[in-house]
Amino acid sequence: MITGELDLCEVNLINAAMVRQAQGQMLDEATATRLADLFQALADPTRVRILSALWVGELCVCDLAATLGMSQSAISHQLRTLRQLGLVRRRKDGQVVYYSLDDEHVSGLFSQGLEHVRHQTDMP
Amino acid sequence: MITGELDLCEVNLINAAMVRQAQGQMLDEATATRLADLFQALADPTRVRILSALWVGELCVCDLAATLGMSQSAISHQLRTLRQLGLVRRRKDGQVVYYSLDDEHVSGLFSQGLEHVRHQTDMP
DNA sequence: TGAATATATGAGCATGCATTCATATACTAG
DNA sequence: CTAGTATATGAATGCATGCTCATATATTCA
Numbered sequence: 001m002i003t004g005e006l007d008l009c010e011v012n013l014i015n016a017a018m019v020r021q022a023q024g025q026m027l028d029e030a031t032a033t034r035l036a037d038l039f040q041a042l043a044d045p046t047r048v049r050i051l052s053a054l055w056v057g058e059l060c061v062c063d064l065a066a067t068l069g070m071s072q073s074a075i076s077h078q079l080r081t082l083r084q085l086g087l088v089r090r091r092k093d094g095q096v097v098y099y100s101l102d103d104e105h106v107s108g109l110f111s112q113g114l115e116h117v118r119h120q121t122d123m124p
Numbered sequence: 125m126i127t128g129e130l131d132l133c134e135v136n137l138i139n140a141a142m143v144r145q146a147q148g149q150m151l152d153e154a155t156a157t158r159l160a161d162l163f164q165a166l167a168d169p170t171r172v173r174i175l176s177a178l179w180v181g182e183l184c185v186c187d188l189a190a191t192l193g194m195s196q197s198a199i200s201h202q203l204r205t206l207r208q209l210g211l212v213r214r215r216k217d218g219q220v221v222y223y224s225l226d227d228e229h230v231s232g233l234f235s236q237g238l239e240h241v242r243h244q245t246d247m248p
Numbered sequence: 249t250g251a252a253t254a255t256a257t258g259a260g261c262a263t264g265c266a267t268t269c270a271t272a273t274a275c276t277a278g
Numbered sequence: 279c280t281a282g283t284a285t286a287t288g289a290a291t292g293c294a295t296g297c298t299c300a301t302a303t304a305t306t307c308a
Contacts, residue, residue, distance in 0.1 A: 007203075014184045014220060022177040022191045032172040034241045040167035044266075045137045048156040049161075054145040061285060067146045074267055076286055095275040097282045104135060105240040109233060116229040117158045168296075185255060198297055202257055219254045219305040256303070273286070
């Protein structure tokens with residue numbers, strides 16, 4: 001058992017070689033944060049429902065609000081989040097703003113996540 | 125322009141047919157919540173780093189703590205979250221508990237998310 | 249048995265976030 | 279220009295969550 005060489009914590013090491021290997025493999029802080037931010041965008045039921053509603057095609061804000069049964073303001077705030085992460089696209093037509101799915105990766109993430117969720121039989 | 129038929133909000137509809145279609149396509153509340161919970165598990169830099177560290181193979185709690193440079197308590201709390209969502213597996217050997225990746229969907233989600241993040245050139 | 253070590257966990261705290269409310273902006277119609 | 283409508287957004291609020299600290303549990307070793 002080897003004493004930790006990190007000054008950040010006083011934890012002991014079980015397998016120093018594995019730790020070094022893991023440190024090399026592990027995502028750096030910045031990349032981990034950006035990846036976490038992406039998943040964070042999908043980590044809310046309202047945003048998930050918005051994205052699944054946009055599957056049928058572009059929808060304007062008020063139709064999205066009606067579809068979800070939520071206020072225009074709440075939907076608009078969430079669309080801002082989705083837009084900032086590049087998951088939805090805007091198209092303005094007069095005073096109506098249409099939103100649609102922007103990223104092809106989203107569909108992959110979405111279906112893969114759904115597959116995971118639907119294969120879970122023991123979830124509460 | 126048709127007045128909304130939902131009593132939940134007083135929003136007007138632009139395209140009632142699209143709204144009905146979107147309502148049929150949209151994930152139901154329960155499924156959306158479970159999907160959001162899954163993504164929530166990946167929506168934290170610490171958990172992302174833990175999962176990417178476990179890519180090299182199973183690691184015990186204190187080696188994970190050393191790898192991330194964080195306290196044993198913080199890591200243990202996060203591992204609990206990951207375990208409850210079925211993303212990591214436990215193996216106890218004496219007083220040491222080894223964790224490893226549990227779900228094959230995780231790797232898919234992970235790499236797809238990474239691909240998204242790495243193709244973004246305009247992110248801050 | 250008793251000391252040491254690895255892990256788990258409850259409480260407390262600080263921060264983040266989803267919604268509401270009020271209001272601002274932008275466009276259209278008259 | 280004025281009224282009306284669609285959307286955006288800042289402030290406030292209630293709730294969730296990540297970390298620390300202290301401590302409990304479990305296992306090993308002497």
